[in-house]
Amino acid sequence: MKIFDTKNIREADKTTITAQQITSYELMERAATEAFLWIKKHFADKETTFHVFCGRGNNGGDGLVIARLLHNDHYAVKVDIIEEAGSPTPDFELALKHLQESGININTDIAYPYEKGKLIYIDALFGIGLNRELPEAVKTVVEKINRSEAYVISIDTPSGLFMDKPTEVAVKSDYVLTFQFPKLAFFLPGNCEFVNKIAVLDIGLDKDFIANTPTHFYYIDRKEIGTRYRPVKPHAHKGTQGHALIIGGSYGKIGAVCLSAKAALKAGCGLVTTYLPKCGYEVMQGYFPEAMALTDGDTHIQKISFDFEPKAIGIGPGIGQHPETQEAILNFLKLQTKPLVIDADALNILAQNKDWLQYLPEHSILTPHPKELERLMGSWHDDFDKLSKMKAFSMEHKLILVAKDAHTMIVSGESVYVNSTGNAALATGGSGDCLTGIITGLLAQGYNPVDAAIFGVYLHGLTADVAIAETSMQAFTASDILQYLGKAYITIENECRQK
Structure with a gap:
């Protein structure tokens, strides 16, 4: 799914209005109706009370339409229009007229029933066009x-969230109902307190x-991942599925x-063949009998030499930073x-010896x-x-960066792919080692490096999403x-069949 900036989103709105021969207000009604339907589906209890906070721009107009639809559907609704939140637009004024005709109370101090879990605040103060600090009254x-x-x-x-610069004050949302496109700002680490979950609503x-x-910029969702998935062919055997080599381990880090x-x-x-120090040989053979093992050095790897040609190589997990290594x-x-997959101490060694980056094959991950x-x-x-520097680093060294975070980003030159799967369960030791193996295994099967990185990150995150149920x-x-990898694959396969 494409991620557009504010300029392109506005152009998409204008093009739609012209091509579909509708008014901007009709588009507003369409968008707000989609939001209302989502809210109704997820909060069906008619004892729920909605308090809608509206600015006076088009985002506030969306809020007014939603409030009217909720009121007409017999929910308890209160509306506050914040005078300092923007200047009235024609579509806001029209939405306000329709709301007043519905008989709903606006800016009143009437008490509404409150029961924990049944009070919903709807934030419609400012939209994606905000480019200045919030007025004090709005803060x-x-x-x-x-x-x-x-x-x-x-x-x-979330009102107050800037699309193109850091944000200090904004609404802390439990759910953001965003129209047509996810916004890049939602996925930046500095904005995590403002965005918990999102739903992307198709408004046509x-x-x-x-x-x-x-x-x-692209958002990797289940529809996008289906175009990259390569099912196992019926006539496949171990020789056609690729041979991966994993190089790593040192005393105390064989796991x-x-x-x-x-x-x-x-x-x-x-x-899969592993290349590890001798102290890990028996551990590997006992833990993972399906793997072949080559060894070097007693407690750490001293040289790397093998007499076969793997389809893909991952290096770094547990390898340590001994001078001989x-x-x-x-x-x-x-x-x-x-292309290689490089992780953990192999990355730290490269960071200490940046001139070694010149030796990395193009499209290494x-x-x-x-x-x-x-x-x-x-x-x-x-x-x-950070995003600018990641893109520059990727282009300079012709590498693919998998920048691990709550929303992992895969950077390949100018292109940035934002992953949609995963949760805080992955914040545990060894999670990154598994990701290295997954990506290496996909490379060995013939995925190109960009697809291997994108699909591997998605699959890795999906294991945690499936598991927390x-x-x-x-x-x-x-x-x-590892336990939930199979169920993650089944989830992807089922979604592909439903298309």
Whole structure:
């Protein structure tokens, strides 16, 4: 799914109005109706009370239409129009006229029934066009919303959230009902307190405009992932599914390479060989009998040498930073021509020796967490600066970055892909080792590097989404990623069949 900036979204609206021969108010009604239907589906209890906070622009107009539809459907509704929140637009005025005709009370101090879990605040103060700090009077309303115990639904975007610069004050939403496109700002780490969950509502914007308008940002949802999935062919055997090599491990860190190797095989490749120090040989053979094992060094890898040609190589999990290991990695990199998957201490070694980046094969995949990313490319001022630096780093070194975070982003040159799966259950040791194995296993099967990174991150996150229906976030471990990989695949396959 494409992620458009504010300019393109406005152009999409204008094109739709012209192409479909409708008015801007009719488009507003359409969008607000979709939001109303979502709200009605998820809050069917007619004892629920809705308090709608409206600005005076078009986002406030959306709120007024939603309030009218809720009122007409016999929900208890109160509407507050915040005078300091923008200047009235013609569509806002028309929405206000229709609301007044419905008989609903506006800006009254009447008490409404309150029962915890049955009070919903609807935030429609400002939309995506906000480009200045909130007026003090509006900040007071935002603070009231944020201090309340009500469930908060924001329309299109949390009010106060900037689309193209850092945000300090905004509504903290439980759910954002956004129209047609997800917004990049929703997924930036600095905005996590403002956006909990999102629903992207299709409001029928012009399909040709969407298809033909370029963007560098994409949201990887279940529809998008279906175009990248490569089912196993009926005549497949282990020789056609690819051979993955996982290089890693050191004394005390053999578990990392065990997890990574098993993840590679469970991701679907046909064969897995591990390359690890001798202290890990018996551990690997006992933990994961399906893997073959090559060894070097007693407690850490001292050189990397093997006499076969794997389809894909992942390096780094648990490998440590011993000087002999660093020298082994340098010599190994100088001989490589195929894309690698690089993680953990292999990334930290590269960060200490940035001139070694020149030896990485084009389209190699680096999977840093935030601190590893900072060591690799330096610090950043804010999330927007971070994005610019990631794209520049990817282009300069012709690499793919998998920037792990709550919303992992895959950066390939100018293109940025935002993952939609996963939850806080993945915040556990060994999770990254599993991701390295999954991506390596996909590369071994013949996925191109960009697709391997995108599909691997999606699949990895989906294991946690599937799992929390059966276990808690707190009890989830990296080994559970391996346990739920099969169910994650089944989920993807079922969604593909339903298309």
